[in-house]
Each structure stands twice: as structure tokens, then as C-alpha cells.
Amino acid sequence: MEKDFKRNVSLTGEITFTGLRLQKPMQTSAGLLGVKEALRHSFKEMGVVRSMRALLEMNQEDGFRCPSCAWPVPEHPSKIAEYCENGAKALADEATTAHVAADFFAKISVEELSRLSDFELNKLGRVVEPMVLKPNSIHYEPISWQDAFELISEELHGLENPDEAIFYTSGRSSNEAAFLYGMFVRAFGTNNMPDCSNMCHESSGVALSETLGIGKGSVKLDDLYGAEVILVVGQNPGTNHPRMLSALEKCKRNGGKIISINPLAETGLVSFKNPQSVSDMLGSGQPIADIHLPVKINEDIALAKLILKKLVALDAKKGSVIDHEFIVEYVDGYDRLVQDLASYDSETLQQRTGVSMRKIDKTVQLLAENSKIVVCWAMGLTQHKNAVECIKEYVNILLLKGAVGKPFAGTCPVRGHSNVQGDRSVGIMHYVNKTLNQKIREHLKFEPPTEPGYDTVNAIKAMHEKKAKVFICLGGNFLMAASDTQYTAEAIQNCALTVQISTKLNRSHLVTGKTALLLPTFGRSEKDEKNGNLQFLTMESSTGKVRQSKGLLKPASKHIKSEPEIIALMAHTYFKGNHSMDWHALGQDYNLIRSLIDKTVKGFENTNERSKGFGYYLPNNVRERDFRMLPNGRAQLSITSLPDHKLEPDELLLMTIRSHDQFNTTIYGLNDRYRGIHNERRVIFMNEQDMLDKHLSKLDVVNLHSNYDDLKRTAEKFLVIPYEIPKGNIAAYFPETNLLVPYNHFADKSQTPISKSIKVTVEKISKY
Ligand SMILES: Nc1nc2c(c(=O)[nH]1)N[C@H]1C(S)=C(S)[C@@H](COP(=O)(O)OP(=O)(O)OC[C@H]3O[C@@H](n4cnc5c(=O)[nH]c(N)nc54)[C@H](O)[C@@H]3O)O[C@H]1N2
Ligand SMILES: Nc1nc2c(c(=O)[nH]1)N[C@H]1C(S)=C(S)[C@@H](COP(=O)(O)OP(=O)(O)OC[C@H]3O[C@@H](n4cnc5c(=O)[nH]c(N)nc54)[C@H](O)[C@@H]3O)O[C@H]1N2
């Protein structure tokens, strides 16, 4: 009998402090310093010539789409270059000249590599040839592409049931890659397609589908420019969507007001210098938010209810506050909502929010007087147990104001990954879409599975319970992105085969199944030529616009392959030519893929042509005020309830957030300069009163614990930083804190992990 071989890999890397330097949180974001930072990163990682060439093409008409966030590009992008500091960092990170090849892996084992931090791992650079980690080995070795595809094919054919395989997708893949992947998975016979949306905007998808009939936002970029009021809720655009600040600034120049609803006064919202405006860079910057409501973590429902109550009361008093005409024609549930609101007491609601009544009244006044209102939101709303309801409350506000389906108004869930929305549109989903299945039968001529598959939470559970044996990932860093790092690691390590299609090294390459494949792929900035023909890809922005992307840089190595080609060859090898789709040909000519997308996915007709230039918008029923797909053919107001976290006296509510120098699990650097943190990630942001109550001083070293279902989870060694954050709340960075998030606690309906409201206790260990 073969002994059970277990690699001794670390889930955290060595836990050490890196040398914190503290400053005051910054008042103004971007500006010259942003540009300087961007160029510093790019030059260091990619060299000066490569950097300038690439930066000048990023987000331009005939260039490539920025690999960072999904914020749309204006029709007439700035000539100075339509990118931001963090876009430039994302590009530098992908186009880095640092490489890891076979000789590197021969010297260093996965066990040794796992002692490095996520920051150090990413710094090692691009993976430049396919590698295999064989059973009972701790060293990756080179493998030919064909052998890698044969290995995958053999494992897949060896399964008793297609549902024993799981296929994850991260949101950087193109529409073409995602479509091929989604169709291969269905042709193979499962809907086990968890994707990063499950941990991200799934809650928005569910809430918006149930209330407005489409799981995406309704606004276009121009709508933000002309809005009278924009609410920015649970979002930190200065760091995560910096180009959005230009749109907010434009709105302000046109007379609009910006309201930020966030436990933290995030820097970009306080004051902003537009790097694309020369006059601005010399001045002192624009204050962006007119009002900041420092709501307590997960008290958005209390806040929204109070706002709704006050709007209803004002309307009763002087009229013209609520759009009754719109409600009568398009909306269900008004009387029920008003009745329900009456059962709440204003004082109690206000106390729960932690926001002053004066600020709430100012906000209500703006909402009462205006009707061109946009609500933008991100992870501050989507990652709570009641996330779907939180979002529905903000939809309630929009519906009462008639602020959907007209210019300068509507919903704007601000997407994360640069093509996460497109991936979903073209077929990455764990649930069953009957219309898509019908089109697949008609045009792709195979029978797709008709049972729903695993999302992220269920995928982890299935692997843990050994119901799944093969785990294939198109991008991402599943281990570190998912909740409950320890449990997720055990789950992944139960697999017979794990496959990572990746650009850069990360911990998911080290904590693997018995056999692991590391298949290196192109980044978006790289030139993709097939048989002498330049290929392009397409992506969908956060506002539903589809555009082309053409890389221009020389690929990191001649041994790497594009995502569509890898998927095509994987499918070709698996089916051995015995399938209705010509997989091999599809991987060689992306026009062929797009012509299949045209036929199978509604709204994508003639993408080859229409995606040129500034692209085209996908259909959106909310823009047409068409709610036929909903009960009674009407948009739905929602009745929600207030959350009850049942905190013990020593417990605090933790939100896990991003620093300025990271892209999800990719750590670019150790600074979070807007929040005044330099050269350290192991920090927690804490209210000074809470520090006093817990006898903690600045820079004390603490462990964090969570306790769900009688299981104590611990994340070790953080430095306490006094910060302006509501009492009872703390903040720390992910992925370091994912050890604390229980895998089986997630949002109702969307199953998004509760990454923004984790009950924790703080245990003092020592002085720094
Ligand atoms: N540079 C960079 N850009 C990125 C990313 C990145 O990591 N780096 N990630 C990309 C991805 S995938 C995504 S999804 C987005 C994420 O973009 P964001 O959602 O902006 O990212 P987070 O850091 O998670 O920030 C959440 C914000 O919500 C606030 N918040 C937390 N809890 C609550 C609450 O209960 N109520 C309210 N009102 N606010 C709350 C926090 O204070 C914080 O400002 O960014 C995308 N863009
Ligand atoms: N606690 C906590 N956990 C969270 C969150 C949180 O706020 N708090 N946020 C969640 C959110 S919003 C998200 S979206 C997920 C993110 O989850 P993922 O999307 O799984 O994680 P990323 O860190 O974006 O993935 C980074 C890796 O992707 C690979 N990669 C980069 N570019 C490409 C490419 O073009 N092609 C391919 N094939 N690979 C590429 C690189 O190898 C890189 O190491 O994390 C979630 N996890």
C-alpha cells in the first residue's frame, strides 16, 4: 500500500512584520504622486521602453483593455492616457520581465516556496513553461503541452461522473476564453462552474434580477456625468476604481452632488486630483464627496430604511418627493413598503447607523429635491449575510424616486475584475440558463447538462467531502481568495489533480492536489498571433459595453499559450476529434469563437464588427423600463429586515478590505499610502474608544479569533492602528484574514462569503 504522502506547505508564508512606518491618512488622492507611483512601478518591472509603449496603448481605441478593474472607458479617452496608477501597476505586474522557468523549480521545492509571503511569491514573476508536480514529489518539473493535455484528459475520462470535476474561472479572462471554457465544461457534462463572482457581486446579481429583472447595472458612463446625486456605497474608488473618480468629478462640475456611505472616510472621496487634467494637477484637488455618512458596518439597511421613511413623510407633507406616476405604472409593492416602514422607529434606526441625524437629513433633502439619482456600490454591500437585502434597500430608494430607466439615473454595481461581467454574459455560471441551453442544442449541436452545478462554497465543500477529484482553474488564486483558508486548503489537497492556468506564481500553485499542473498563459497586454494572423479579444465593462482588446507586447516566452488555445487543445485532446465542435480550429482563430458567441448568446450578434472602436452596449431591459420578466410585469419594491449579529461583549465586527497596493490576492507592494500605512500589511484599524475599552495601545501585537459553530479560527500577529472607524468595527486586509471567515457562513440566496462582517475577538500578545 502506498503511504499517504502529504506536502508540508504553509498557508501563510512566514509571518513576520516588515517594518511599519505610519503617517497621517492622506487627504488627496492621485495627482502627480499617482502618476509618479505608476511610472516607478512600470519602469522597475518592465523597463522604460516597454512601459511607455504599453501605457500609451492601454484603453486607447485600438489598444488593449486595462487588466485591472472593469470601469468603462470614455468614448473619447484622454490623450494623456486613459489609465490610473493602479491600472499601470496591474500592467507592470503582468508585463514584468522577471520569469520563473524549469531551472528555478528544480532548485526550490513547493514546500520552500510556500514559506514566502504572497508579496514575495508574486515578485518572482511570470511562469514561462508548463510544469507538473507529480505525486510524492515536492518539485515542479517541465512537461510538454501535449503530455499535460493527455494527463488532464485521462483524469477526466477516469471519473465515474462528470460532476466529480470542478472548473473555476477568475474574471480576467476574455469573452472568447470564457465562452470556450464554459462550452467545454458543458460538453464534458457538468455545470460545476464556480467563479470569482460568487465571492464578489453575486449578491448584486441576485438582488437586481429579483427587483429589476437583470443581474447587471443599468447606467452608462454618460449617466454619471449628468446625475444630480450619486450615492457611492461600500466602495473605495480611489484605490479600486480610480478612473471612476474622473466621472464623479465630471458630475460635480455639472452641478451634481456626491454622497459617500462608508464606515471609513476613504481618501479618493475626500479630495481628488485628476491625473488627466494638467490644471488640476497643479491645484489643490477637488473635494469629491459633499456628504460622508460614516455608517457602521452592515447597518446600511437601518440607514436606507430611515432615508425611505423620511422621504415618505416629506412626500405626505409637501408632495413631489416620490414619483407616484412611475410607481403606478411600473412598480409593485408601494403600499406594503410604506406600511412596513411605519413599524420602525426613527430614533432606533438612527442609533443603529451611528450617523448623525443632521447628516441623514441633509442626504434626505438632496434625494427629495432631485430625481436623477445613481447608486454605485461594491463589496461593502455584497459580502454580508444579508447582502442581497442590503442592495434591495438601495433599489427601493431608486424606485421611489423613479430613478431607473431614464437618463442620468439608475443602478451601478461597480464590477471588480476587468471582464467578470463578460465571463458571466457568455456562459460562466453554475446555474442553468434554459435559453442558453436551447441555443447550445441548436447551434453547437450537443446536449448540455440540465442540473445546477457547484458555486464556490459548494465546490469547496464537495472537494472537502471527496465528492470532487479534479479541480481546474482558469486564472485566479482560489486558495487565497476563498474563505476559510485552512478548510479550503484541505479541500484542494483532497483532489487527485489540480490544474492552474495562470500568468504569475501564487499560493494556489503550491497547495495542490496529488498531481498539479501549472499551465502558463498570456497576459492581456501581449501580442497574440496565430498562423501569421493577429488575434484580438473582447471584454465587457461594468456598464455592459463590449469592446476589442489587442495586445502589443512580445509574450513572456515562446513556450506559453493563450487562454483560448489552451482550452481548445484541452477539449480537442479530451474529445479526440469526436465532437460536434471543431475545438482545434477554434483555438487557432478567435473570429470563429465569436461567430459561435453571436449565435448562442443573446445580444452578441455580429461582435466581430461591432466590437471595433468604442464598441457596443449589450441590451438592458431596465434602460427600456421593460419589467415583463418580473411578477405582474413590474419592478419590485422589497421588504427587508434588520440584521442581528448577536455580538458578545468582547466581539467586534471585522471587514476585510483591500490596501492600495494589491489587486485581490496579488500583493504589488506593502503600502496603503492613502490610509497612512507604509511597509506593512499586518495591521488592524481600530476605534480609539475600543482600544481603551480593551486596554490596547497603538502598535500592540494582537491575534484575531473568530468563533463560529464552536470552531475557533485564528489569524496571527497584527499591529493595532488607531483609526477613524465606527466604534465596534475593525478593518484588516484580505487575504491574510481569510483564515477567519467560516466557509459555511455566507449571504442568503447568493452564497457570497461574509467577508465584510466577521465577528472577531482581539487577543493581545505583546508589544511591537
Ligand atoms: N487596485 C485594485 N483595484 C481593484 C481591486 C484590487 O484589489 N485592487 N479589486 C477588484 C475587485 S475584484 C473588486 S470586487 C473591486 C472591489 O472594490 P471595493 O468594494 O471598493 O473594495 P474593498 O476594499 O473590498 O472595499 C470595500 C469598501 O466598503 C466599505 N465597507 C465595508 N463594509 C461596509 C458596510 O457594511 N457598509 C458600507 N456602506 N460600506 C462598507 C469599506 O470601508 C471599503 O471602503 O475592486 C476591483 N479593483
Ligand atoms: N476576505 C475577503 N476575501 C475576498 C474578497 C474580500 O473582499 N475579502 N474579495 C473577493 C473578490 S471580490 C474576488 S473577485 C476574489 C478574487 O479571486 P481571484 O480572481 O481568484 O483572485 P485574484 O487574486 O484576482 O487572482 C490572481 C491570480 O490570477 C492569475 N492571473 C492574472 N491575470 C491573469 C490572466 O490574464 N489570465 C489567467 N489565466 N490568469 C491570470 C495570476 O496567476 C494571479 O496570481 O477574491 C474574493 N475574496
Ligand SMILES: [Mo]
Ligand atoms: Mo471582485
